[in-house]
Each structure stands twice: as structure tokens, then as C-alpha cells.
Amino acid sequence: MLSRTASTLYWMARYVERAENTARILDVTYRMSLLPKAAKFSDQEWFAPLNITGTLYPFSGRYSTVTARDVMHFMALDPANPSSIFSCAKAARESARAVRGNITSEMWEVINSTWLELQHVTEARLSGERALAFFDWVKDRSHLFRGVTVGTALKDGAFYFNRLGTFLERADNTARILDVKYHVLLPSVEDVGGAVDYYQWAAVLRSVSSFEAYRKVYRDVITPVKVAELLILRQDMPRSLHACMDEAYEIFQMIATRYSGEALRRAGELHAALHFGRMDVIFDHGLHEYLTDFLGRLTELGSEVDRSFFNVAYA
Amino acid sequence: MSFDSYYNEMYLADGSVRSHYRPLAEWIAGTPAEHIQQLRQAAHLLFHRVGITFAVYGEEAGAERLIPFDILPHIIPAAEWRDIANGLRQRAKALNAFLHDIYHDQEILKAGKVPSERVLENKQYRPEMAGIDLPGGIYAHIAGIDLVRAGAGEYYVLEDNLRTPSGVSYMLENRKMMMRLVPELFARQSIAPVEHYPDMLLENLRSVAPNGVENPTVVLLTPGQFNSAYFEHAFLAQQMGIELVEGADLLIRDDTVYMRTTAGPQRVDVIYRRIDDDFIDPQAFRPDSMLGVPGLVNAYRTGRVTLANAIGTGVADDKSIYPYVPEMIRFYLAEEPLLNNVPTYQLRLEQDLAYVLEHLAELVVKEVHGSGGYGMLIGPASTEHERAAYRQRILDAPDKFIAQPTLSLSTCPIFVEQGIAPRHIDLRPFVLSGKQVMMVPGGLTRVALREGSLVVNSSQGGGTKDTWIVEN
Numbered sequence: 001m002l003s004r005t006a007s008t009l010y011w012m013a014r015y016v017e018r019a020e021n022t023a024r025i026l027d028v029t030y031r032m033s034l035l036p037k038a039a040k041f042s043d044q045e046w047f048a049p050l051n052i053t054g055t056l057y058p059f060s061g062r063y064s065t066v067t068a069r070d071v072m073h074f075m076a077l078d079p080a081n082p083s084s085i086f087s088c089a090k091a092a093r094e095s096a097r098a099v100r101g102n103i104t105s106e107m108w109e110v111i112n113s114t115w116l117e118l119q120h121v122t123e124a125r126l127s128g129e130r131a132l133a134f135f136d137w138v139k140d141r142s143h144l145f146r147g148v149t150v151g152t153a154l155k156d157g158a159f160y161f162n163r164l165g166t167f168l169e170r171a172d173n174t175a176r177i178l179d180v181k182y183h184v185l186l187p188s189v190e191d192v193g194g195a196v197d198y199y200q201w202a203a204v205l206r207s208v209s210s211f212e213a214y215r216k217v218y219r220d221v222i223t224p225v226k227v228a229e230l231l232i233l234r235q236d237m238p239r240s241l242h243a244c245m246d247e248a249y250e251i252f253q254m255i256a257t258r259y260s261g262e263a264l265r266r267a268g269e270l271h272a273a274l275h276f277g278r279m280d281v282i283f284d285h286g287l288h289e290y291l292t293d294f295l296g297r298l299t300e301l302g303s304e305v306d307r308s309f310f311n312v313a314y315a
Numbered sequence: 316m317s318f319d320s321y322y323n324e325m326y327l328a329d330g331s332v333r334s335h336y337r338p339l340a341e342w343i344a345g346t347p348a349e350h351i352q353q354l355r356q357a358a359h360l361l362f363h364r365v366g367i368t369f370a371v372y373g374e375e376a377g378a379e380r381l382i383p384f385d386i387l388p389h390i391i392p393a394a395e396w397r398d399i400a401n402g403l404r405q406r407a408k409a410l411n412a413f414l415h416d417i418y419h420d421q422e423i424l425k426a427g428k429v430p431s432e433r434v435l436e437n438k439q440y441r442p443e444m445a446g447i448d449l450p451g452g453i454y455a456h457i458a459g460i461d462l463v464r465a466g467a468g469e470y471y472v473l474e475d476n477l478r479t480p481s482g483v484s485y486m487l488e489n490r491k492m493m494m495r496l497v498p499e500l501f502a503r504q505s506i507a508p509v510e511h512y513p514d515m516l517l518e519n520l521r522s523v524a525p526n527g528v529e530n531p532t533v534v535l536l537t538p539g540q541f542n543s544a545y546f547e548h549a550f551l552a553q554q555m556g557i558e559l560v561e562g563a564d565l566l567i568r569d570d571t572v573y574m575r576t577t578a579g580p581q582r583v584d585v586i587y588r589r590i591d592d593d594f595i596d597p598q599a600f601r602p603d604s605m606l607g608v609p610g611l612v613n614a615y616r617t618g619r620v621t622l623a624n625a626i627g628t629g630v631a632d633d634k635s636i637y638p639y640v641p642e643m644i645r646f647y648l649a650e651e652p653l654l655n656n657v658p659t660y661q662l663r664l665e666q667d668l669a670y671v672l673e674h675l676a677e678l679v680v681k682e683v684h685g686s687g688g689y690g691m692l693i694g695p696a697s698t699e700h701e702r703a704a705y706r707q708r709i710l711d712a713p714d715k716f717i718a719q720p721t722l723s724l725s726t727c728p729i730f731v732e733q734g735i736a737p738r739h740i741d742l743r744p745f746v747l748s749g750k751q752v753m754m755v756p757g758g759l760t761r762v763a764l765r766e767g768s769l770v771v772n773s774s775q776g777g778g779t780k781d782t783w784i785v786e787n
Contacts, residue, residue: 002575003575097540100549259577259579314579
């Protein structure tokens with residue numbers, strides 16, 4: 001398939017997934033912000049979404065204080081923020097338009113009508129209980145896009161590049177969401193293992209739609225190690241790093257060309273580390289450090305995808 | 316000015332309905348007005364959701380608009396269409412023969428039927444094409460030939476579009492929309508299908524592949540998503556199941572064209588190009604073009620790739636050549652033209668110029684190289700001031716203009732807020748030339764939405780309608 005088309009399909013899927021995950025990040029932060037805390041910590045959790053998406057710097061250039069309202073606006077609707085939900089939906093729509101001929105009409109219509117509808121979303125939709133409904137809407141549109149993709153698209157190269165974008169972006173975002181907890185401080189050291197700690201971990205689970213799965217799998221109280229295990233190593237958990245790399249590695253095998261050996265090797269390495277990884281080792285290393293390292297390696301894999309498929313230097 | 320003076324496609328002078336419009340008239344009479352309003356809104360919403368848009372130049376980058384769609388079809392009886400189709404076939408053959416001739420032996424120039432300087436000094440004449448043999452001798456693989464009806468209903472060819480004619484996607488989408496909105500109408504009349512156009516086009520393109528290529532790879536070359544017709548490019552590529560490529564996706568090696576794929580370079584045999592000559596190869600034509608493929612014209616000249624349409628077709632659809640098309644038909648085919656040309660005054664000729672300057676208020680004056688409805692003077696609709704300004708432009712460079720009588724274009728009813736009202740229309744059938752000349756019945760009907768307006772171009776506020784060829 002055409003390199004430009006493959007690249008555009010891959011990025012289209014990444015933007016859709018990123019919009020969904022930005023909604024999830026805001027969702028978890030919002031839920032955490034509702035937990036009881038001392039006045040001096042007011043709004044402190046709103047640094048977390050900026051930290052984990054690496055957008056604190058552009059944010060501080062545009063807003064003077066870190067408040068719920070401003071962060072939500074910046075990450076949901078601000079056209080100047082390239083990873084806002086608004087910008088992602090726009091980029092996804094532009095990508096889809098550029099590859100109209102390689103996606104089904106149904107896929108195009110989902111992306112196009114999401115974009116059209118988003119034009120009418122104002123800041124009022126981000127206040128109070130309406131915020132959660134807005135995040136749900138974003139997630140629904142993303143679910144719909146993937147459902148329509150799997151339900152209508154021919155399983156050819158176009159499909160695989162689209163799916164590769166989905167899973168690499170999702171792995172990236174699950175790692176970042178899990179890292180939110182690192183960035184949100186507890187009121188005091190004594191609170192470790194306490195009620196607030198518990199609710200924060202529960203909020204992380206909820207934000208990746210894994211609360212019920214946790215109960216089912218562990219039938220136990222919520223502990224940090226098990227939450228991390230569910231979202232990193234569990235193969236049967238659809239948003240876990242392991243599950244994402246399972247899918248991605250399989251796709252790399254399907255789309256392999258004589259130029260893509262290094263991409264396949266790196267994907268295999270990342271996959272094997274998750275497949276044979278152990279939780280105690282990860283925690284000995286430090287969860288935050290582990291996630292930071294994982295994100296770095298995922299970025300390298302992304303660059304290799306570009307070299308292997310999109311900007312191939314033909315011999 | 317009363318509309319009664321125009322040929323009305325639907326009604327006879329006594330107000331009764333022409334027989335081929337009767338089932339439609341009965342449907343309108345039997346359908347509540349609100350329901351029809353709902354259908355119009357549904358059509359608008361559907362077109363928007365599907366994203367059938369065209370980009371508008373001069374507005375914010377990437378601005379997109381819908382072309383207004385009217386749900387009342389333009390209906391032509393099948394017997395009438397057969398005559399039109401024969402005329403179109405004849406015209407396409409003669410134009411292709413002309414293009415082959417002027418890039419080879421120039422018999423028609425030697426015979427003095429067309430003035431040499433009109434051809435050889437024309438900016439659209441491409442000396443690069445001289446002596447190059449094309450598969451099947453075909454230059455204009457896809458021609459959009461604009462027809463209008465005037466006077467008592469005679470058809471005239473208004474212009475030939477032989478470069479990169481667009482609009483066929485609207486023909487196809489309009490039909491899809493009609494079948495979705497008013498399926499009952501298709502049960503009442505036998506309406507000729509048009510949906511096979513993409514198959515026909517693909518077959519046509521494959522039939523002109525370079526000699527010896529067994530299973531040709533065809534691609535559609537687009538200037539990109541900010542081009543006004545991008546929707547159509549993407550649509551046709553998808554319908555034909557071929558790659559939609561941009562200039563940067565192609566590379567030339569050893570005079571062979573390849574596209575960059577994830578699995579390496581893949582050979583390309585036929586390029587359905589929707590980029591103008593000027594922009595197609597910065598090495599051959601405009602060096603500042605970012606859209607084209609460096610080296611493409613050289614590869615083309617070696618015969619290792621087919622371009623559709625060929626380079627250099629613009630010389631045959633130029634308005635200064637148009638008056639000679641009937642002569643071409645007689646010269647190459649030894650037949651009398653089946654379709655009328657509009658009588659045309661060439662202002663480079665002294666007696667024509669004098670006549671036109673005397674009668675500016677009655678005539679339509681056009682720039683020889685203009686298109687898209689830009690830069691013309693419609694005499695009867697112009698002010699004295701406009702005519703004075705235009706007269707000066709003509710006097711400055713008379714050979715840049717032609718003039719034609721203002722045709723009283725036929726009208727067809729459209730739906731407006733108050734009910735139905737007549738508006739002027741034209742028809743662009745798409746004629747495909749390859750191993751044989753083919754077309755789907757009908758074409759794209761364009762309609763001037765403003766009351767009294769004669770300009771149907773979408774860039775000038777025109778809309779479209781579905782076109783039905785019906786068996787009586």
C-alpha cells in the first residue's frame with residue numbers, strides 16, 4: 001500500500017485513540033478532585049494531566065493558574081493545544097479526508113460527524129456533572145469508530161496500519177494514566193494505604209474501564225501492585241500494556257516487509273518483556289521509573305515504524 | 316423578462332405537462348408540500364454527513380461547501396438521448412482525431428480548415444507532444460461536453476472540456492440520493508442507470524495502457540486535499556479500487572513511474588491525472604509546481620506510462636478553436652455534425668469585432684482562455700458602465716475574446732421556499748474514449764439557482780440535479 005496512505009491511516013487511528021484517552025485522563029483527574037482533601041491541596045491534582053501529557057509548559061504560557069476549569073478547557077477544547085480532544089478530532093478528520101478512498105463510508109461518517117458535532121461543544125459542557133457526560137460521549141465516539149472499523153473494513157493493509165496506530169497509542173496512554181497516580185500527591189505520608197489512597201487507585205481503574213474487571217480477577221481489596229499488574233501484565237485486560245503489545249506485535253508480523261526487520265525486532269523485545277515480566281521486579285525498579293522507561297521505548301518503536309514503512313529509504 | 320420565452324423542460328406552452336414528466340408531476344401533486352421540504356432537508360443533511368463538498372478558493376484554507384442539490388430531476392426521453400449520444404460520440408472522435416493530427420502531420424492545418432497560428436501559437440499547444448504516439452491515438456480519454464437547450468428546444472454544444480473535467484461524482488451521488496429519498500419514483504418510470512460509470516472508466520483507462528502491459532496498474536493523481544475537486548478524486552479512486560496518489564507519492568527511475576509503497580517501489584502504468592499540464596512536471600512546465608512529479612513528462616514521452624488525459628489537450632477545447640469543431644467533424648469523419656455549435660464571433664476578425672462592438676448589449680463575450688464562468692460579459696444583464704469597461708478590454712486585445720448570441724437557455728423547475736419555480740440549466744455528459752467511445756446515459760445537470768441567472772458554475776452559485784433518461 002501507498003506509504004503516505006499507510007502513515008495517514010496510522011495517525012488517524014492514533015488521534016482517535018488519543019482523544020479518547022485524553023477524555024479518560026480528565027475523567028480520572030476529575031474523579032480524584034472530588035475526594036476530600038485539605039484546602040492547601042485544592043486543585044493540585046490538575047497538575048497531573050499536564051505532567052503526564054508533557055503539556056505543562058505550553059499550558060503555563062496560556063493560562064496563569066492551574067485550575068480545574070482551565071486545565072479541562074486546555075485539554076478538551078483548546079485548538080492551540082495539539083493534543084486537546086478538539087485538535088485530535090480535527091486531525092483525525094483531516095487524516096480521514098486524505099484517505100477517504102481507503103476507509104469505509106461508515107468509518108468516514110463517524111469521524112466526520114464527531115468533528116461536526118464537536119464544533120458546537122462549548123465550555124458549559126465541561127462544568128459539573130456535564131463534564132463526565134462529555135467524556136463519555138468522546139469515549140463512545142471512539143468506541144463507535146473502532147466498532148465500525150472492525151465491522152466494516154476489509155482486513156487488508158489499510159486495516160492493519162489503522163489498528164497498529166490504535167494499539168501503540170493505547171499502550172502509550174495506559175502507561176500515562178497509570179502514572180497519574182504518581183503525580184497526584186497524597187495529603188500526607190500517613191495517608192499511604194488509607195482511604196484517599198484507595199479511592200485514587202479506584203479512580204485510575206475506573207478511568208480505564210477496569211474497575212469491574214479488577215473485582216472479577218482479584219476478588220480482593222484494591223492494592224497498588226494488583227492495579228499495576230492488571231494494567232501492565234494481564235494479557236486478557238484489553239487496555240493493558242501486555243494486551244496492546246500482543247496486538248501490535250501480531251500486526252508487525254502481518255505487515256512485515258523487507259524493510260521492517262528492526263521495527264519487528266523492537267516490537268518483539270517490548271512484547272517479550274511484558275509477556276515474561278514479573279510484578280515484583282517492576283516494583284523493585286520503581287513503578288514510575290518503569291513506566292517512564294516503557295514510554296521511551298515505545299517512542300523509539302514509533303520512530304522505527306516511520307523509518308520502516310512511511311519514509312523508506314529504498315536501496 | 317418572462318420565463319415564458321424560454322423552452323421549459325417540463326411544461327408545454329399551454330401549461331400542460333410534457334409526457335415524460337407526467338409521472339413526476341403526479342408525484343408532486345400527490346405529495347404534501349411539508350414532506351417535500353423534509354426530503355430537501357434530508358438531502359442536505361446526508362450530503363453534509365457524507366462530506367460531499369468542494370473547496371472554495373479565496374476563502375480560509377480548506378473551507379468546504381456543499382453544492383446545492385435540487386430534488387426535481389432533469390428528464391430526457393430515451394429517443395432524444397440516443398440522438399444526443401450519437402452527436403457526442405461523433406464530436407469526441409473528431410476532437411481526438413484533431414489532437415492526433417496537430418501533433419503529427421497537421422493535415423487539417425495544411426488543408427487550411429483551421430488557421431495554423433490559432434493552433435501552433437496557442438499556449439495550450441505543447442510542442443513536447445509532437446510526434447509522440449499514444450495508445451489508440453487517444454488524447455481526451457475523458458471529455459465533459461457541455462450542452463444547453465435554447466430556442467424551441469434545440470441542443471447546442473456550449474463548450475468541450477478536454478483537460479480535467481469534473482463533476483461526475485455529483486452525477487453519481489445525486490442518483491444515489493434520489494434513490495434513497497424517493498425510491499417510489501424509480502418504480503413509476505424506467506430510468507437508465509448510471510452507477511456503472513466507475514467500472515466503465517476503469518475499463519477505459521486499462522484499455523489505453525502502454526503496449527505490452529498485461530495487467531496494468533492504474534492510479535489517480537490528485538493535487539491534494541485542498542483542491543476544489545478533492546472529494547471527487549477520492550471518490551473515484553475508491554469506486555475504481557485504485558490508489559489515490561499525490562505527486563510526492565510517485566518517483567521516476569529509468570523513465571519508469573513507480574509509487575512509494577510500504578513494500579517498496581511499485582510500477583505504475585496508467586495515471587488518471589487531475590492535475591493541469593502546467594503543474595504536472597516542474598522539469599517540463601512550471602518549475603515552481605510543488606504538485607507534480609519531476610521527470611514525468613520524459614517518462615511519458617518514452618511511452619512507458621499513459622496519462623489520461625494526455626498532455627496538450629487544452630488546445631482543442633480552447634474557445635478560439637471551438638468554432639472549428641464542425642469543420643473537424645467534416646474533415647476527419649466525412650460526416651455532418653449532429654450537434655449544433657453556438658454561432659461564435661471571433662473578435663480577432665475585423666468584421667466580427669465591428670459587429671460585436673455594435674451589439675455588446677445583446678451578446679455574451681468570453682475570454683478565449685477563460686473557464687469556470689469567470690471574466691465574461693453577459694450583455695443583456697450588464698450595465699452601460701460595465702459594457703464600456705469591457706469594450707476597452709476587448710479593444711486592448713481583441714484576439715483574446717469571442718462572442719456568442721445570448722442563448723435563451725431552457726428552464727427546468729426547482730423547489731424553492733414558495734413551491735416550484737423555473738431556473739436555467741445545462742447538461743454535462745461524460746464521454747469516455749479508449750478502445751471504443753462509451754458513456755453512461757445522461758450526465759450532470761447544473762442549474763442556476765438565482766432567478767434569471769444564466770450562470771450554472773458551482774463556483775458562481777450554481778446547483779445540481781439528477782438527470783434521468785427515461786423510456787417512454
